[in-house]
Amino acid sequence: MKPETDARTDTRKKILDLAEVLMLSRGFNAFSYQHISGELGVRNAAIHYHFPKKTDLGVALIERYRRRFARYVEAQAELSPPVQLDRYFSLADTYYNKQQICPSGILSAELHTLPPEMRQSTASFVEEMRTWAVDIVRRGQVAGAMHYVGTPEGMGTIVFAAMQGSLQLARLDSTALDEVKQQIRLLLGMAQA
Template sequence: MSIGSDSKNDTRKRILDLAEELLLTRGYNGFSYQHISSALGVRNAAIHYHFPKKNDLGVALIQRYRRRFQRFIEQQADWDAARRLESYFGLSDQYYRQDKQICPSGIFSTEFQTLPDDMREEAAAFIDEMRQWAVAIVREGRDAGQMAYSGAPEAVGMLLFSALQGGLQLARIDEAALPMLKEQARTMLGLAEPIQNNDTRTIEG
């Protein structure tokens, strides 16, 4: 690979990284190419070179999230359901600690009706993957005898997913929201104590 190609790839990554930060703090509709070009010290044309339209950038962001998420799930292939649940909680903590960001699935759900069609398609797939992960955790937990709850795994998983999404938004106003929600979720699932999880893997990168 040539030096020029390396430089282009580095610029593309810097654009994506900054766009991600803006997305999680402002929302997709809350930033423009001007925000990115000003922060990076480049012309708007440099951004258009890599992403001709803003929805091209948005699709690339979602696709990157989906790749990260799949790697994250694969890393937990040999974990039991209780440990996966604590990892799920850890994602919410991670976003909150980073300037009280909202998780990407929460952003895309909130702005879904205003997103371009190609972004909607990618966002819907990403959100469904995250929701199905929550469903899989509670289903496997009950099958293994670790969790006990009323209702179908699909409904309980959806409730868990929705609670954490909403909790991140509420935590911007009330910092006690996330700990309270996590404690209640454990109670709902029949887990008396949190499972200690010293693994620090995230979906960043």
């Protein structure tokens, strides 16, 4: 009766949560159903019951990301662009502390080895994230809180690309992420408070 204790939902969610951690730290190709079932204390076939093919699991993961991201964007719509940027930076710190990289980073790096259904979802997801980054710097410029050369498209795209890249580099050089965050603030003409 109570949906929050529904066994189906529960195991399914646990699988997705574990798969998410594995994908962001090891990549989609480098984890197996064994990794999940072992950690979860069930048999391999139990995972196949919820997600018949690994592709199904992968698509479900990305689609969950897209829904979560859409809610995240909507929930923060009222915040000022500089505050939204700070939240974005905090999110990157969270990934870094968990030894993970961002979803778009691992998915685009592995793209050519992913099944077509996952590529399609990934393309939509990345498009949504880039649009969001462009939007922040555009509204920041309009509001007079951000000042920079070039277009919002160019600036938003470079912010997105640099954050994705620096999260990866930070695995090898712990200063990279902080350095990029600080430089983005400077390039957006924001106080380095």
